[in-house]
Amino acid sequence: MKNIGIVVTPGCWAMSLFAVTDFFRIVSLLEKQTGLAAGYRVHLLANAADTRLDAAGGIAIETDSPLEEARPVDWLIFPAIEGPVLEHTPSPPRRALAYLARHCEANRVVLTLSTGIVPLAATGLVNGLRINTHWAFLPTLQQRYTECHFRARESYLQDRWLYSTGSLHGSFDALLALLANDRGDHFAQLCAAHLLVSSPIQMRPVLPGTRRHDDAAILAVQEWLESNPQLSLSLEQLASRFGFSERNLKRRFTLATGLAPHLYLQKVRIDRAKKLLISGALSVQQIAHQVGYENVSYFIRLFQREAGDTPAQWRKTNGAY
Structure with a gap:
């Protein structure tokens, strides 16, 4: 079973966060219906010392543990962050940074959804990589993180272990690509057909x-x-x-x-x-x-x-x- 860590950053979009949790809920339901063993366990990890964080709009999110105290996971996913709070998004705490460094050095999957790249870009761990993000924030992010190579495309880009998206639809595209790599085309197509986004x-x-x-x-x-x-x-x-x-x-x-x-x-x-x-x-x-x-x-x-x-x-x- 793969462990999926969703990194909850203060000010992240609840829509982006719940899109990921709902995606894996659909996966779980289809696994049961098709007789497959459960393949994924989702953990909410706080990108802060407090395990209870406010998403955009003040929606309270109760996480499972701080990122720095979490066990290693197979995939790390960073939901999109609300624009007005991007410039105030702090770098991860020192111990959390060590956790992220170990994850990336092991070439484990990281998926950043649109502006969710910011906490990771602040660490320097994605310097030199091609990164997809939302078009409206492209100039600002490129100016702020000069060692990263930002792009703005509708779907997703992959550079080594990093998958990055520019839109909500791109988030599902990337998740389906990861699922296809992991569980095969048949199951990924079934999940794609059951998504309610389009x-x-x-x-x-x-x-x-x-x-x-x-x-x-x-x-x-x-x-x-x-x-x-x-x-x-x-x-x-x-x-x-x-x-x-x-x-x-x-x-x-x-x-x-x-x-x-x-x-x-x-x-x-x-x-x-x-x-x-x-x-x-x-x-x-x-x-x-x-x-x-x-x-x-x-x-x-x-x-x-x-x-x-x-x-x-x-x-x-x-x-x-």
């Missing part, structure tokens, strides 16, 4: 390992493909849309993501098809058309090659509970 068509694909780069232009191409997988653009048209030559787009895209553009689009389409199969009653033919395939037989063959099952078998095995 429809399956709006959810980002679960494609771990494709956001470990810092090529902003390629990230923009990825995000466009993820939002428009049903459109059929040639490599020439896609390159023209984003100001590349065909050769340069293919080279940079493959270098950044590990996949050629057409293979990336293929995986995005299959990912969306999985979510639609799990969460709705659309026919296989309707789903094929929604994800960009007019030839249903080709879609079925491609899906089986990628997923190991036909779409009908996938739906039967992974359908909603």
